[in-house]
Amino acid sequence: MENIYRIKCGELINIRAKFTEFKNELCPTSVAHLPQTYEDVKELLDIRSGAEEELLEDSISLNNLAQPDDIPIFDVNLHDLHAKPGQKSIEIPKKAMRLRCMRHRVEENSVRYHTNIPRKYNRYRYIEHKIDNTDESCDLVPLEEILITVRVYEPFVYKRGEGTARKPRLSQEFVVLGRQELTELRDKIYCHCQFGPFKDISNDFESIKNQETEPPEETNTNREDDFGFFFIADTFYNDDRTTKTDYTKEIREWMSRRDDIGPAQVKSMQNVKFEDLNVRVGYPQLYRHYVNCEHIISFTDIRLLAPDDSLKSTDYPLLRCVSSSKMTLCQVCGIIEATFTVKKSNAHIQDPVFLCRNCLISFHYIDGKKVGNFQAFRYYGNRPIIH
Numbered sequence: 059m060e061n062i063y064r065i066k067c068g069e070l071i072n073i074r075a076k077f078t079e080f081k082n083e084l085c086p087t088s089v090a091h092l093p094q095t096y097e098d099v100k101e102l103l104d105i106r107s108g109a110e111e112e113l114l115e116d117s118i119s120l121n122n123l124a125q126p127d128d129i130p131i132f133d134v135n136l137h138d139l140h141a142k143p144g145q146k147s148i149e150i151p152k153k154a155m156r157l158r159c160m161r162h163r164v165e166e167n168s169v170r171y172h173t174n175i176p177r178k179y180n181r182y183r184y185i186e187h188k189i190d191n192t193d194e195s196c197d198l199v200p201l202e203e204i205l206i207t208v209r210v211y212e213p214f215v216y217k218r219g220e221g222t223a224r225k226p227r228l229s230q231e232f233v234v235l236g237r238q239e240l241t242e243l244r245d246k247i248y249c250h251c252q253f254g255p256f257k258d259i260s261n262d263f264e265s266i267k268n269q270e271t272e273p274p275e276e277t278n279t280n281r282e283d284d285f286g287f288f289f290i291a292d293t294f295y296n297d298d299r300t301t302k303t304d305y306t307k308e309i310r311e312w313m314s315r316r317d318d319i320g321p322a323q324v325k326s327m328q329n330v331k332f333e334d335l336n337v338r339v340g341y342p343q344l345y346r347h348y349v350n351c352e353h354i355i356s357f358t359d360i361r362l363l364a365p366d367d368s369l370k371s372t373d374y375p376l377l378r379c380v381s382s383s384k385m386t387l388c389q390v391c392g393i394i395e396a397t398f399t400v401k402k403s404n405a406h407i408q409d410p411v412f413l414c415r416n417c418l419i420s421f422h423y424i425d426g427k428k429v430g431n432f433q434a435f436r437y438y439g440n441r442p443i444i445h
């Protein structure tokens with residue numbers, strides 16, 4: 059595969075081997091466990107007196123690196139930067155706070171400046187996770203686990219012979235534990251395909267009228283009739299929990315006939331842990347499901363668990379970031395989110411066109427009867443559901 063898409067970064071590494079080697083270097087056999095607190099460090103270095111402690115602190119102080127011509131560094135609060143310049147809060151009189159509108163406004167302002175709100179040019183939204191590592195259910199030990207960041211991109215249609223001008227857009231970013239199986243990540247990946255198959259419902263007025271506007275909530279996005287696979291390095295990892303049919307057979311046969319790709323292996327996704335993988339950090343890999351829905355995935359970071367990460371194994375795979383792509387607005391009223399697509403209609407200047415339920419009904423139906431020729435499909439958009 060590297061002959062087709064040239065390697066720009068990173069060597070192929072086995073995660074387990076690389077991090078075992080790294081841990082051994084971090085923690086030689088003479089040390090019982092890796093120091094996690096300042097007290098551990100003191101014990102390890104055999105520091106007993108205050109004078110020795112001061113000497114250590116002076117020797118590792120960042121001030122030792124300071125130069126006279128350094129650019130001064132200030133603490134920056136990103137929320138303050140987003141606040142409108144020149145606006146200062148004024149003290150609100152107690153009398154005014156008796157008004158409900160004032161209370162609502164103050165409440166809204168306090169939320170607005172303390173959450174990460176998607177802004178016009180913010181492409182991604184980082185999800186805030188409240189970490190409580192004092193909880194009894196914490197079962198992970200810092201520096202003993204491997205954390206892997208996996209980015210999943212929105213699906214795109216590639217047509218042979220046609221270049222794609224659109225760059226892949228990030229859909230979700232997960233952090234997984236090295237000890238987790240590939241199926242655990244697959245079950246968390248959101249894709250609107252899970253609501254399909256999308257049939258033409260233009261003749262079924264009742265169905266359109268009664269259609270829910272919100273997608274049904276599903277925590278497990280892997281449906282029983284969906285098979286899927288990851289292609290990582292030179293191996294297909296099939297999800298064979300529901301079917302034992304190997305859908306990658308034809309692709310592998312085609313690959314083996316080509317000199318520039320080379321043969322590929324096939325394994326079950328269920329029995330493979332992330333730390334067993336051979337990966338190239340930053341290199342595009344494939345996740346394919348629902349027959350032809352293709353997502354690029356990539357491993358963007360691999361590191362050891364730190365004390366300020368969540369130490370609960372149940373928190374992983376942890377959804378860290380989602381695309382903040384805007385909703386698709388109805389192309390008739392321009393106010394409500396589109397929940398249908400209409401195709402092959404001569405009543406619009408575009409094809410397909412995205413419509414809300416009200417506009418679809420008022421534009422294309424009279425007394426519940428379809429007017430003209432067109433096809434209508436349910437549309438769920440690309441935004442992941444965040445519970």
Ligand SMILES: [Zn+2]
Pocket residue numbers: 213249250251347348351352353
């Ligand atoms: Zn998909």
Ligand SMILES: [Zn+2]
Pocket residue numbers: 388389390391392393394413414415416417418
């Ligand atoms: Zn509308």
